[in-house]
Amino acid sequence: MELEFRHVTFVRDGQAVLxxxxxxxxxxxxxxxxxxxxxxxxxxxxxxxxLAMPTSGEVLVxxxxxxxxxxxxxxxxxxxxxxxxxxFPHMTVDRNVRLGLELQGRLPAEASARSRALLAELKLxxxxxxxxxxxxxxxxxxxxxxxxxxxxxxxGLLLLDEPFGALDPPTRLExxxxxxxLRNKYRKASMFVTHDVAEALRVATRIGLLxxxxxxxxxxxxxxxxxxxxxxxxxxxxxxx
Amino acid sequence: xxxxxLEHIWLVFAATAIxxxxxIPVGVAISHRPSLARWFLSGASVAQTVPSLALxxxxxxxxxxxxxxxxxxxxxxxxxxxxxxLSNTVTGLRNVDPGLREAGLAMxxxxxxxxxxxxLPLAAPTIVAGVRIAAVTTVGTAAIAAAIGGGGLxxxxxxxxxxxxxxxxxxxxxxxxxxxxxxDGGFSWIEKRLxxxxxx
Numbered sequence: 279m280e281l282e283f284r285h286v287t288f289v290r291d292g293q294a295v296l297x298x299x300x301x302x303x304x305x306x307x308x309x310x311x312x313x314x315x316x317x318x319x320x321x322x323x324x325x326x327x328x329l330a331m332p333t334s335g336e337v338l339v340x341x342x343x344x345x346x347x348x349x350x351x352x353x354x355x356x357x358x359x360x361x362x363x364x365x366f367p368h369m370t371v372d373r374n375v376r377l378g379l380e381l382q383g384r385l386p387a388e389a390s391a392r393s394r395a396l397l398a399e400l401k402l403x404x405x406x407x408x409x410x411x412x413x414x415x416x417x418x419x420x421x422x423x424x425x426x427x428x429x430x431x432x433x434g435l436l437l438l439d440e441p442f443g444a445l446d447p448p449t450r451l452e453x454x455x456x457x458x459x460l461r462n463k464y465r466k467a468s469m470f471v472t473h474d475v476a477e478a479l480r481v482a483t484r485i486g487l488l489x490x491x492x493x494x495x496x497x498x499x500x501x502x503x504x505x506x507x508x509x510x511x512x513x514x515x516x517x518x519x
Numbered sequence: 520x521x522x523x524x525l526e527h528i529w530l531v532f533a534a535t536a537i538x539x540x541x542x543i544p545v546g547v548a549i550s551h552r553p554s555l556a557r558w559f560l561s562g563a564s565v566a567q568t569v570p571s572l573a574l575x576x577x578x579x580x581x582x583x584x585x586x587x588x589x590x591x592x593x594x595x596x597x598x599x600x601x602x603x604x605l606s607n608t609v610t611g612l613r614n615v616d617p618g619l620r621e622a623g624l625a626m627x628x629x630x631x632x633x634x635x636x637x638x639l640p641l642a643a644p645t646i647v648a649g650v651r652i653a654a655v656t657t658v659g660t661a662a663i664a665a666a667i668g669g670g671g672l673x674x675x676x677x678x679x680x681x682x683x684x685x686x687x688x689x690x691x692x693x694x695x696x697x698x699x700x701x702x703d704g705g706f707s708w709i710e711k712r713l714x715x716x717x718x719x
Contacts, residue, residue, distance in 0.1 A: 327625055354627035364622030368640045377636070378626055427626075437625075 279340045279355065279434025280304050281326060281467055286335035288321055288491075295321045297491045298335070303484075306465040309496075310478040312513065313488035319471040322488070323437050326469060327356045339435065354382060357428030357466075361440040363420040365412040371397070371423050372408040378431040389430075396426040400456065418449035422456075429460070436468035442477065454480050475513040479503070487513075520675065524694050527671035530589065530661045531698070534596035535654040542601050543646060546608025547634065556609050563602035571599065571660050575667045592661070592669025599660055600653035607649025611642030644714040651706030658699040662691065 282302040288295045296318045303309045311319040324330040325337045328344045336343045344352060358364075365374050375396060376389035394404040400422040412420055421441060428436060438457075442450040458481060461468065472478055478485050478499070485502045487494045489509045495502070502510060542563075549556040569577070578584070578591040585591045615638050623633040639646075665673025672691040679687030 329621065329624060350627045350629060352627075353625055356625075358622070358625040360618065360622060360625075362618055364618055364625075366619060366622070366637055366641075368637075381627060381632065 279467060281435055281469065282336075282338040282341075283322070283325075284336045284338065286322075286325065286332045286337060288318070288325065288330065289333045290321075295491050296325075296332075299488075299491075299493045300335075301486055301493060301496050303467045303469055305467050306461075307483045308461060308468045308470055308481055309484050309486055310470045310472060310482035311486045311488055312472060312475060312478045314473060317488040318491040319473075319488055320439055323439050323469060323471050326435065326437055327353050327358060354378065354431060355434050357431070357433040357436040359421070359424050359428045359436070359438040359441040361443050363412070363424040365420055365423055365427070367412050370409050370411055371402075371415070374412070374423060375426045375430050378427065382431060392430055393426070396429055397423075399460075400426050402426075416449075417445050418453060421445065421453060425453075425457070425460070429464070432464075434466065436466045438468060438470045440471055440473070443472070443474070450477070457481055475516055479517075520690055520694070523670065523672050523674055523691075524698075526589075527658075527661055527673075527695065528698060530592065530596060530664060530669065530671050531654060531657045531702070534593055534600050534657050534661070535650060537593075538597045538600035538653060539604055539650055541597070542604035542649075543608050546605050546646075547612065547639075550609045550612035560602070560606055560609065563605050566598040567602045571595070571663050572666060574598070575663060575669075579667060587668040589664075589669050591667055592664035596657050596660055596664065600657050603652040603656070604646070604649040607645050607652075608642065611645030611649075612638050614645065615641050640713075644710045647706060647710045647713060651703060651710065654702045654706060655699050658695055658702060662695050 280303065283299050286296055286299045299318075299322065301309065311322055313319050321330055325332060325344070326339060328347070328349055331345065336345075338344075339347065339352060339356070366377070369377065372390070372393050375393040379389040379392060394408070397404045397407055402419060402422055407415075407419070407423075412423070415423065424441070441457075442453050445453065454477060461481075470481055479502065482499050484496060485499055486496045487502070487507070487510055494507055494509055495505065497505065503514065505511070505514075545559060549559050566574075574595045575592065578595055579587060581591070584594045619637060619641070620633070623637050628636070661669070661671050662673035662676055664671055665677050672695045675687050675691030676695075679685065679689075679691060
Protein backbone atom coordinates (compact mmCIF):
# COMPACT_ATOMS: atom_id res chain seq x y z
CA MET A 279 0.00 0.00 0.00
CA GLU A 280 1.57 3.30 -1.04
CA LEU A 281 1.61 6.45 1.01
CA GLU A 282 1.70 10.08 -0.04
CA PHE A 283 1.91 13.43 1.74
CA ARG A 284 0.60 16.34 -0.38
CA HIS A 285 1.50 19.82 0.88
CA VAL A 286 0.79 18.83 4.47
CA THR A 287 0.82 21.56 7.10
CA PHE A 288 0.02 20.92 10.74
CA VAL A 289 -0.46 23.73 13.23
CA ARG A 290 -0.66 23.10 16.97
CA ASP A 291 -1.30 25.91 19.48
CA GLY A 292 -0.67 28.49 16.77
CA GLN A 293 2.70 26.99 15.90
CA ALA A 294 3.47 25.17 12.64
CA VAL A 295 4.77 21.69 13.47
CA LEU A 296 4.85 20.62 9.80
CA UNK A 297 5.13 23.07 6.90
CA UNK A 298 4.07 22.18 3.37
CA UNK A 299 5.51 18.67 3.53
CA UNK A 300 5.23 16.49 0.40
CA UNK A 301 6.66 13.03 -0.24
CA UNK A 302 5.56 9.55 -1.21
CA UNK A 303 6.53 6.03 -0.18
CA UNK A 304 6.03 3.10 -2.56
CA UNK A 305 5.76 -0.60 -1.72
CA UNK A 306 9.06 -2.07 -0.61
CA UNK A 307 10.47 1.35 0.25
CA UNK A 308 11.53 2.58 3.67
CA UNK A 309 11.44 6.31 4.07
CA UNK A 310 13.37 7.30 7.16
CA UNK A 311 12.36 10.65 8.60
CA UNK A 312 15.48 12.00 10.21
CA UNK A 313 15.58 15.11 12.33
CA UNK A 314 16.29 16.56 15.74
CA UNK A 315 13.76 16.34 18.58
CA UNK A 316 10.78 18.60 17.82
CA UNK A 317 11.40 18.55 14.06
CA UNK A 318 7.92 17.10 13.45
CA UNK A 319 8.90 13.46 12.70
CA UNK A 320 6.45 11.75 15.06
CA UNK A 321 3.66 14.17 14.13
CA UNK A 322 4.15 13.21 10.47
CA UNK A 323 4.00 9.54 11.42
CA UNK A 324 0.83 10.00 13.49
CA UNK A 325 -0.85 11.57 10.48
CA UNK A 326 -0.58 8.37 8.50
CA UNK A 327 -2.87 6.44 10.83
CA UNK A 328 -4.97 9.54 11.52
CA LEU A 329 -3.92 9.95 15.15
CA ALA A 330 -3.43 13.55 13.96
CA MET A 331 -5.09 15.22 10.99
CA PRO A 332 -3.44 17.82 8.72
CA THR A 333 -4.42 21.46 9.16
CA SER A 334 -4.09 21.77 5.39
CA GLY A 335 -2.99 19.44 2.63
CA GLU A 336 -3.68 15.72 2.38
CA VAL A 337 -2.23 12.43 3.54
CA LEU A 338 -3.15 9.64 1.12
CA VAL A 339 -3.00 5.99 2.11
CA UNK A 340 -3.57 3.56 -0.75
CA UNK A 341 -4.50 6.56 -2.90
CA UNK A 342 -7.29 7.68 -0.56
CA UNK A 343 -7.10 10.67 1.84
CA UNK A 344 -7.06 9.61 5.50
CA UNK A 345 -10.11 11.87 6.03
CA UNK A 346 -12.07 9.65 3.62
CA UNK A 347 -11.13 6.39 5.35
CA UNK A 348 -13.15 4.73 8.07
CA UNK A 349 -10.64 5.27 10.92
CA UNK A 350 -10.93 1.77 12.34
CA UNK A 351 -10.40 0.15 8.92
CA UNK A 352 -7.49 2.48 8.15
CA UNK A 353 -5.71 1.77 11.46
CA UNK A 354 -6.24 -1.98 11.26
CA UNK A 355 -4.46 -1.96 7.92
CA UNK A 356 -1.35 -0.23 9.29
CA UNK A 357 1.29 -1.79 11.56
CA UNK A 358 2.63 0.54 14.24
CA UNK A 359 5.79 -0.02 16.27
CA UNK A 360 6.28 2.40 19.15
CA UNK A 361 9.51 3.38 20.88
CA UNK A 362 8.30 2.10 24.25
CA UNK A 363 6.82 -1.00 22.53
CA UNK A 364 3.24 -0.25 23.76
CA UNK A 365 2.67 -3.87 24.79
CA PHE A 366 -0.34 -4.45 27.01
CA PRO A 367 1.09 -5.52 30.38
CA HIS A 368 -1.88 -7.69 31.35
CA MET A 369 -1.69 -9.80 28.21
CA THR A 370 0.76 -12.59 27.47
CA VAL A 371 3.11 -12.27 24.51
CA ASP A 372 0.75 -14.54 22.56
CA ARG A 373 -2.31 -12.39 23.29
CA ASN A 374 -0.43 -9.20 22.46
CA VAL A 375 0.61 -10.56 19.07
CA ARG A 376 -2.76 -12.03 18.14
CA LEU A 377 -4.85 -9.11 19.39
CA GLY A 378 -4.96 -7.39 15.99
CA LEU A 379 -6.15 -10.64 14.39
CA GLU A 380 -8.81 -11.10 17.08
CA LEU A 381 -10.04 -7.56 16.42
CA GLN A 382 -10.43 -8.52 12.76
CA GLY A 383 -12.49 -11.52 13.82
CA ARG A 384 -9.98 -14.14 12.61
CA LEU A 385 -10.31 -17.71 13.88
CA PRO A 386 -8.34 -18.55 17.05
CA ALA A 387 -6.43 -21.37 15.32
CA GLU A 388 -5.32 -19.01 12.54
CA ALA A 389 -4.33 -16.30 15.04
CA SER A 390 -2.42 -18.82 17.12
CA ALA A 391 -0.50 -20.20 14.13
CA ARG A 392 0.37 -16.68 12.96
CA SER A 393 1.56 -15.66 16.42
CA ARG A 394 3.85 -18.72 16.67
CA ALA A 395 5.24 -18.22 13.17
CA LEU A 396 6.01 -14.53 13.69
CA LEU A 397 7.69 -15.06 17.05
CA ALA A 398 9.86 -17.79 15.54
CA GLU A 399 10.72 -15.45 12.67
CA LEU A 400 11.77 -12.79 15.15
CA LYS A 401 13.97 -15.31 16.95
CA LEU A 402 11.77 -15.70 20.02
CA UNK A 403 11.21 -19.43 20.59
CA UNK A 404 7.38 -19.72 20.76
CA UNK A 405 7.36 -22.46 23.41
CA UNK A 406 9.48 -20.23 25.66
CA UNK A 407 7.85 -16.87 25.02
CA UNK A 408 4.17 -17.34 24.12
CA UNK A 409 2.90 -17.46 27.69
CA UNK A 410 5.25 -14.87 29.18
CA UNK A 411 4.13 -11.40 30.23
CA UNK A 412 5.90 -8.27 28.91
CA UNK A 413 7.33 -7.50 32.39
CA UNK A 414 9.56 -10.59 32.13
CA UNK A 415 11.10 -9.59 28.78
CA UNK A 416 14.24 -7.58 28.05
CA UNK A 417 13.98 -4.33 26.06
CA UNK A 418 15.04 -6.07 22.85
CA UNK A 419 12.58 -8.94 23.36
CA UNK A 420 9.75 -6.49 24.01
CA UNK A 421 10.56 -4.65 20.81
CA UNK A 422 10.63 -7.92 18.86
CA UNK A 423 7.16 -8.72 20.20
CA UNK A 424 6.11 -5.18 19.22
CA UNK A 425 7.30 -5.83 15.66
CA UNK A 426 5.56 -9.23 15.59
CA UNK A 427 2.34 -7.54 16.74
CA UNK A 428 2.65 -4.88 14.03
CA UNK A 429 3.16 -7.56 11.35
CA UNK A 430 0.49 -9.96 12.62
CA UNK A 431 -2.36 -8.64 10.51
CA UNK A 432 -0.14 -8.49 7.42
CA UNK A 433 -0.64 -4.72 7.14
CA GLY A 434 -0.09 -2.86 3.90
CA LEU A 435 1.98 -0.21 5.60
CA LEU A 436 4.38 -0.19 8.53
CA LEU A 437 5.08 2.79 10.81
CA LEU A 438 8.04 2.69 13.17
CA ASP A 439 8.48 5.48 15.70
CA GLU A 440 12.08 5.37 16.96
CA PRO A 441 11.58 1.64 17.47
CA PHE A 442 15.13 0.86 18.60
CA GLY A 443 15.85 4.17 20.35
CA ALA A 444 15.83 2.74 23.87
CA LEU A 445 17.99 -0.32 23.14
CA ASP A 446 21.66 -0.96 23.81
CA PRO A 447 23.90 -0.72 20.67
CA PRO A 448 24.39 -4.49 20.04
CA THR A 449 20.65 -5.24 20.38
CA ARG A 450 19.88 -2.22 18.26
CA LEU A 451 22.16 -3.45 15.50
CA GLU A 452 20.67 -6.93 15.67
CA UNK A 453 17.13 -5.59 15.40
CA UNK A 454 18.07 -3.31 12.51
CA UNK A 455 19.37 -6.43 10.72
CA UNK A 456 16.11 -8.21 11.42
CA UNK A 457 14.11 -5.26 10.20
CA UNK A 458 16.03 -5.32 6.90
CA UNK A 459 15.42 -9.07 6.53
CA LEU A 460 11.70 -8.58 7.14
CA ARG A 461 11.52 -5.66 4.76
CA ASN A 462 13.18 -7.62 2.00
CA LYS A 463 10.85 -10.53 2.64
CA TYR A 464 7.52 -8.74 3.00
CA ARG A 465 8.23 -5.72 0.74
CA LYS A 466 5.95 -3.42 2.73
CA ALA A 467 6.00 0.35 2.42
CA SER A 468 7.39 1.64 5.70
CA MET A 469 7.97 4.96 7.37
CA PHE A 470 10.66 4.94 10.02
CA VAL A 471 11.37 7.80 12.41
CA THR A 472 14.75 8.24 14.06
CA HIS A 473 17.26 10.87 15.11
CA ASP A 474 20.15 8.44 14.73
CA VAL A 475 21.89 9.12 11.43
CA ALA A 476 23.76 5.78 11.44
CA GLU A 477 20.45 3.96 11.82
CA ALA A 478 18.89 6.07 9.06
CA LEU A 479 21.71 5.26 6.64
CA ARG A 480 21.46 1.59 7.51
CA VAL A 481 17.73 0.95 7.16
CA ALA A 482 16.54 3.61 4.68
CA THR A 483 15.88 3.31 1.00
CA ARG A 484 15.30 7.09 1.19
CA ILE A 485 16.02 9.65 3.86
CA GLY A 486 13.73 12.60 4.47
CA LEU A 487 15.43 15.29 6.51
CA LEU A 488 13.01 17.28 8.65
CA UNK A 489 14.09 20.53 10.23
CA UNK A 490 11.69 22.86 12.01
CA UNK A 491 8.73 21.13 10.36
CA UNK A 492 10.13 21.53 6.81
CA UNK A 493 11.23 18.63 4.66
CA UNK A 494 14.65 19.88 3.67
CA UNK A 495 15.51 16.91 1.46
CA UNK A 496 14.19 13.55 0.31
CA UNK A 497 17.15 11.62 -1.07
CA UNK A 498 18.82 8.19 -1.19
CA UNK A 499 21.24 7.31 1.65
CA UNK A 500 24.16 7.67 -0.81
CA UNK A 501 23.01 11.16 -1.81
CA UNK A 502 22.51 12.06 1.84
CA UNK A 503 26.13 11.14 2.61
CA UNK A 504 27.29 13.57 -0.10
CA UNK A 505 24.92 16.36 0.87
CA UNK A 506 26.26 19.80 1.66
CA UNK A 507 23.05 20.88 3.42
CA UNK A 508 24.12 22.32 6.81
CA UNK A 509 21.60 20.25 8.82
CA UNK A 510 22.59 17.07 6.98
CA UNK A 511 26.27 17.90 7.60
CA UNK A 512 25.59 18.41 11.30
CA UNK A 513 24.12 14.89 11.45
CA UNK A 514 26.93 13.40 9.35
CA UNK A 515 29.55 15.01 11.58
CA UNK A 516 28.35 12.62 14.29
CA UNK A 517 29.48 9.68 12.12
CA UNK A 518 32.98 11.09 11.80
CA UNK A 519 33.45 11.34 15.58
CA UNK B 520 -25.68 -14.79 68.08
CA UNK B 521 -25.24 -16.69 64.81
CA UNK B 522 -28.36 -15.20 63.12
CA UNK B 523 -27.04 -11.73 63.97
CA UNK B 524 -23.68 -12.58 62.37
CA LEU B 525 -25.48 -13.74 59.22
CA GLU B 526 -27.65 -10.61 59.23
CA HIS B 527 -24.52 -8.47 59.55
CA ILE B 528 -22.78 -10.27 56.68
CA TRP B 529 -25.91 -9.96 54.55
CA LEU B 530 -26.10 -6.18 55.20
CA VAL B 531 -22.43 -5.73 54.27
CA PHE B 532 -22.67 -7.94 51.19
CA ALA B 533 -25.90 -6.36 49.89
CA ALA B 534 -24.72 -2.78 50.47
CA THR B 535 -21.31 -3.37 48.87
CA ALA B 536 -22.78 -5.29 45.92
CA ILE B 537 -25.46 -2.67 45.18
CA UNK B 538 -22.98 0.20 45.63
CA UNK B 539 -20.56 -1.56 43.22
CA UNK B 540 -23.33 -2.07 40.66
CA UNK B 541 -24.11 1.65 40.84
CA UNK B 542 -20.65 3.17 41.23
CA ILE B 543 -18.59 1.14 38.72
CA PRO B 544 -20.74 1.87 35.63
CA VAL B 545 -21.06 5.52 36.69
CA GLY B 546 -17.28 5.67 37.22
CA VAL B 547 -16.70 4.23 33.74
CA ALA B 548 -19.11 6.76 32.22
CA ILE B 549 -17.58 9.80 33.93
CA SER B 550 -13.88 8.86 34.03
CA HIS B 551 -13.02 10.74 30.85
CA ARG B 552 -15.42 13.63 31.53
CA PRO B 553 -13.60 15.69 34.17
CA SER B 554 -16.36 18.20 34.98
CA LEU B 555 -19.00 15.48 35.33
CA ALA B 556 -16.60 13.42 37.45
CA ARG B 557 -16.10 16.38 39.78
CA TRP B 558 -19.88 16.67 40.31
CA PHE B 559 -20.42 12.99 41.01
CA LEU B 560 -17.40 12.69 43.30
CA SER B 561 -18.47 15.80 45.22
CA GLY B 562 -21.95 14.32 45.67
CA ALA B 563 -20.55 11.04 46.97
CA SER B 564 -18.15 12.92 49.26
CA VAL B 565 -21.05 14.84 50.81
CA ALA B 566 -22.79 11.54 51.68
CA GLN B 567 -19.54 10.34 53.24
CA THR B 568 -19.09 13.41 55.43
CA VAL B 569 -22.47 13.07 57.19
CA PRO B 570 -21.88 11.24 60.52
CA SER B 571 -23.32 7.72 60.22
CA LEU B 572 -25.54 7.93 63.30
CA ALA B 573 -26.95 11.25 62.05
CA LEU B 574 -27.65 9.77 58.61
CA UNK B 575 -29.45 6.77 60.12
CA UNK B 576 -31.51 9.17 62.24
CA UNK B 577 -32.19 11.43 59.27
CA UNK B 578 -33.47 8.49 57.22
CA UNK B 579 -36.16 7.70 59.79
CA UNK B 580 -38.07 10.76 58.61
CA UNK B 581 -37.71 10.05 54.86
CA UNK B 582 -40.67 8.35 53.16
CA UNK B 583 -40.29 5.23 50.95
CA UNK B 584 -36.55 4.60 51.44
CA UNK B 585 -36.50 5.67 55.09
CA UNK B 586 -38.18 4.60 58.31
CA UNK B 587 -37.13 1.86 60.68
CA UNK B 588 -35.65 -1.55 59.81
CA UNK B 589 -33.14 -3.10 57.43
CA UNK B 590 -34.24 -1.15 54.33
CA UNK B 591 -33.19 2.37 55.48
CA UNK B 592 -30.09 0.81 57.02
CA UNK B 593 -29.21 -0.63 53.62
CA UNK B 594 -29.84 2.73 51.91
CA UNK B 595 -27.46 4.50 54.30
CA UNK B 596 -24.79 1.81 53.94
CA UNK B 597 -25.00 2.01 50.13
CA UNK B 598 -24.61 5.81 50.30
CA UNK B 599 -21.45 5.35 52.41
CA UNK B 600 -19.99 2.68 50.15
CA UNK B 601 -20.37 4.69 46.93
CA UNK B 602 -17.47 7.12 47.28
CA UNK B 603 -14.47 4.75 47.56
CA UNK B 604 -15.74 2.57 44.71
CA LEU B 605 -16.58 5.55 42.48
CA SER B 606 -13.34 7.42 43.12
CA ASN B 607 -11.18 4.30 42.68
CA THR B 608 -12.96 3.42 39.42
CA VAL B 609 -12.31 6.92 38.07
CA THR B 610 -8.68 6.90 39.30
CA GLY B 611 -8.00 3.41 37.97
CA LEU B 612 -9.29 4.24 34.51
CA ARG B 613 -7.54 7.61 34.38
CA ASN B 614 -4.22 6.05 35.36
CA VAL B 615 -4.05 3.81 32.31
CA ASP B 616 -0.80 4.72 30.53
CA PRO B 617 -1.52 7.16 27.64
CA GLY B 618 1.02 5.20 25.58
CA LEU B 619 -1.25 2.15 25.80
CA ARG B 620 -4.20 4.28 24.77
CA GLU B 621 -2.21 5.33 21.70
CA ALA B 622 -1.25 1.71 21.00
CA GLY B 623 -4.91 0.66 21.23
CA LEU B 624 -6.06 3.46 18.95
CA ALA B 625 -3.30 2.74 16.45
CA MET B 626 -4.33 -0.94 16.33
CA UNK B 627 -7.85 0.12 15.38
CA UNK B 628 -9.63 -0.65 18.64
CA UNK B 629 -13.02 0.95 19.12
CA UNK B 630 -13.65 2.82 22.39
CA UNK B 631 -15.66 -0.07 23.81
CA UNK B 632 -13.04 -2.65 22.77
CA UNK B 633 -10.35 -0.58 24.45
CA UNK B 634 -12.47 -0.27 27.58
CA UNK B 635 -13.19 -4.01 27.78
CA UNK B 636 -9.82 -5.36 26.68
CA UNK B 637 -7.40 -2.82 28.16
CA UNK B 638 -8.79 -0.17 30.48
CA LEU B 639 -10.99 -2.29 32.75
CA PRO B 640 -8.47 -5.13 33.21
CA LEU B 641 -5.72 -2.62 33.99
CA ALA B 642 -7.95 -0.62 36.33
CA ALA B 643 -9.34 -3.75 38.01
CA PRO B 644 -6.86 -3.87 40.94
CA THR B 645 -7.63 -0.21 41.80
CA ILE B 646 -11.38 -0.79 41.46
CA VAL B 647 -11.19 -3.87 43.71
CA ALA B 648 -9.20 -1.80 46.22
CA GLY B 649 -12.14 0.63 46.26
CA VAL B 650 -14.60 -2.22 46.83
CA ARG B 651 -12.35 -3.55 49.63
CA ILE B 652 -12.29 -0.17 51.39
CA ALA B 653 -16.06 0.15 50.98
CA ALA B 654 -16.72 -3.38 52.29
CA VAL B 655 -14.42 -3.07 55.31
CA THR B 656 -15.87 0.34 56.22
CA THR B 657 -19.39 -1.05 55.82
CA VAL B 658 -18.64 -3.82 58.35
CA GLY B 659 -18.08 -1.08 60.96
CA THR B 660 -20.89 1.21 59.86
CA ALA B 661 -23.37 -1.70 59.72
CA ALA B 662 -22.93 -2.12 63.48
CA ILE B 663 -24.56 1.31 63.93
CA ALA B 664 -27.50 0.24 61.73
CA ALA B 665 -28.97 -1.48 64.79
CA ALA B 666 -29.86 2.01 66.05
CA ILE B 667 -32.71 2.11 63.49
CA GLY B 668 -33.62 -1.58 63.66
CA GLY B 669 -31.25 -2.66 60.91
CA GLY B 670 -30.21 -5.76 62.84
CA GLY B 671 -26.76 -7.30 62.70
CA LEU B 672 -24.08 -7.40 65.36
CA UNK B 673 -24.89 -3.84 66.39
CA UNK B 674 -27.88 -5.26 68.28
CA UNK B 675 -25.48 -6.94 70.73
CA UNK B 676 -23.24 -3.88 70.97
CA UNK B 677 -26.13 -1.46 71.64
CA UNK B 678 -27.66 -3.87 74.18
CA UNK B 679 -24.31 -4.22 75.91
CA UNK B 680 -23.91 -0.45 76.05
CA UNK B 681 -27.44 0.02 77.43
CA UNK B 682 -26.94 -2.67 80.10
CA UNK B 683 -23.27 -1.86 80.71
CA UNK B 684 -22.58 -5.50 79.78
CA UNK B 685 -19.03 -5.91 78.46
CA UNK B 686 -19.79 -9.51 77.44
CA UNK B 687 -22.54 -8.45 75.05
CA UNK B 688 -20.38 -5.65 73.66
CA UNK B 689 -17.55 -8.10 72.95
CA UNK B 690 -19.92 -10.71 71.49
CA UNK B 691 -20.92 -8.03 68.97
CA UNK B 692 -17.57 -6.30 68.45
CA UNK B 693 -15.26 -9.31 68.11
CA UNK B 694 -17.14 -11.10 65.30
CA UNK B 695 -17.46 -7.73 63.51
CA UNK B 696 -13.68 -7.30 63.72
CA UNK B 697 -13.15 -10.85 62.41
CA UNK B 698 -15.57 -10.22 59.51
CA UNK B 699 -13.67 -7.00 58.71
CA UNK B 700 -10.31 -8.81 58.72
CA UNK B 701 -11.57 -11.67 56.53
CA UNK B 702 -13.16 -9.18 54.11
CA ASP B 703 -9.94 -7.17 53.94
CA GLY B 704 -7.80 -10.29 53.43
CA GLY B 705 -10.11 -11.70 50.75
CA PHE B 706 -10.21 -8.54 48.69
CA SER B 707 -6.45 -7.98 49.13
CA TRP B 708 -5.88 -11.47 47.71
CA ILE B 709 -8.07 -10.65 44.69
CA GLU B 710 -6.21 -7.35 44.21
CA LYS B 711 -2.88 -9.18 44.19
CA ARG B 712 -4.15 -11.79 41.75
CA LEU B 713 -5.37 -9.08 39.40
CA UNK B 714 -2.10 -7.17 39.43
CA UNK B 715 0.22 -10.19 39.06
CA UNK B 716 1.36 -9.01 35.65
CA UNK B 717 2.80 -5.73 36.95
CA UNK B 718 6.54 -5.48 37.48
CA UNK B 719 7.31 -6.17 41.12
